[in-house]
Amino acid sequence: SLELGSTTMSNYYSVIVHNSVQCNSTDTGPVVPTTSLVSFLETVQETALHAYGHKGFDPKLYVDLSLKQNLSTTIEAFEKLPRSENGSVSDHDLNGFMEKYLNGAGEDLVYAEPVDFVAEPEGFLPKVKNPKVRAWALEVHSLWKNLSRKVSGRVRESPDFHTLLPLKYPVMIPGSRFREVYYWDSYWVIRGLLTSEMYETAKGIVYNLLSLIDEFGYVLNGARAYYTNRSHPPLLSSMVLDIYNRTGDKDLIEKSLPALLKEHEFWNSGVHKVIVQDAEGSRHTLNRYYALWNKPRPESSTIDREIASKLSNTCEKTKLYRELASAAESGWDFSTRWMRDESDLTSLATTSIIPVDLNAFILKMELDITSLAHVIGDNKIAARFKEASEARKKAMNSIFWNAEMGQWLDYWLSNFDASKDAYTWNASSQNQKLFASNFVPLWIQLFNSDDEVVDEVLRSLQNSGLLCPAGIATSLTNSGQQWDFPNGWAPLQHMIVEGLVRSRSEQARSIAEDIAVKWIRTNYVAYKNTGNMHEKYDVEKCGDFGGGGEYVPQTGFGWSNGVVLAFLEEFGWPQDLKLDCP
């Protein structure tokens, strides 16, 4: 623990590192221990904040550093650094220490030329007729070369020197500070790679994620030792199915299916599983985000401690740390969606919410496993998962669906009945606030094939206020958090647009195309103005990138590139349609 095996640590650490709290009465949830290296780098992170100050400080940088010598020698040298009375180290001394004992962030994930990249793939985007759009699409396609990495041999030789996990195959990183592979990002990266006809790279990413299930029992948030305490929105089955549909590679299915069953079990057991009894007395099993962690997130440890410093009670802090990590598991870190009080992050209550999108992803996992099992002739598994998907569809209709609003709403947990080991459904516990996630179930075939549902949801989406000049807003609340208004995120645009397209409604397709055109334009204009693809965009104004949240806006960017390519593949671009902002 960070706690760095306190026997060898001076008292100084217990002052700056804030010992973990035992809080059994209020937080009994599971915790996956972290490594000594992660704990030590958190200490370096905190020391660096004191030495360098807040300006331009990114806490994640410090937990991405790797060791030049073994940990005990490094800790010994660190302990010997001269300190002022309040325990801080001068920037000069810290610079000297870092230079001598630590390698730079990102040095252990080296550039890898993707084996299947060609500058202009054969038959690339045949529906894109406009030459300017074609030229830009080829530029976006070429960005895969910037984002491609492989783990350096040094990580495999001395894994204890690195927080980076030794994945076997090359990866695509999101970009900038996100210099490792991320779970849900990889789905949209793979969608783009499929458009770019880079099938080997796409498969390699999946094989890496499968290896994480082998080792940890679930796919981690990202491939770092500090992400072992949580997963991310589960989209591995979608990756496997989409790659299979393009390549016909049955071997990929054979290799993936056992891991997908394990992942399904991870989400459907223990703390992630919740039972709700509906108004008719039927019991439904649904799932929630719940990080296996109750301390500051190592990659944002200084930030989490600062947020928690508003709380006086150590038990409350421990609970908040779990809520922060669980929000990170949801991919929506952070958003008013998880907050009881929209202006106060300490009111996060992620684990008390059953999220619509998570359950839509697990429903899709069940449908995907059914299809994949059929392909390889495993009818027993196919039947079991078909049944599971039918039960979940019923559960989503009973617990989330709000017929008046024409949306699926997150459900806030209250009214626990210990005798039934279940929560009792209550209409007022549906969160009626508008979030793009309320429309994500439309992405799932069981819902987008129902014409009546599509009509209602479409009407609701059009009246929601979420459809903005440059894409779909994440919410209607301008909280300063990054998963809120006015930010628009590529994955949300994509799932809603694809859901509309897959329905049989002509009107839905035309609205989908309109959203996609706006999204492509804003990505293009921002790219021309800044030279970069961005992690998120401001949907109020075409050409503006997004902001807010705990880190500065990032560029690169894996999922944005993937979604632009996927949209251009779906809709093409006519010769005479303008690409610039209107």
Ligand SMILES: OC[C@H]1O[C@H](O[C@H]2O[C@H](CO)[C@@H](O)[C@H](O)[C@H]2O)[C@H](O)[C@@H](O)[C@@H]1O
């Ligand atoms: O370092 C803070 C947090 O950063 C990540 O979250 C954001 O970036 C991810 C990569 O693009 C993305 O998947 C996520 O949706 C973003 O909010 C990370 O996933 C968090 O766990 C981390 O605490």
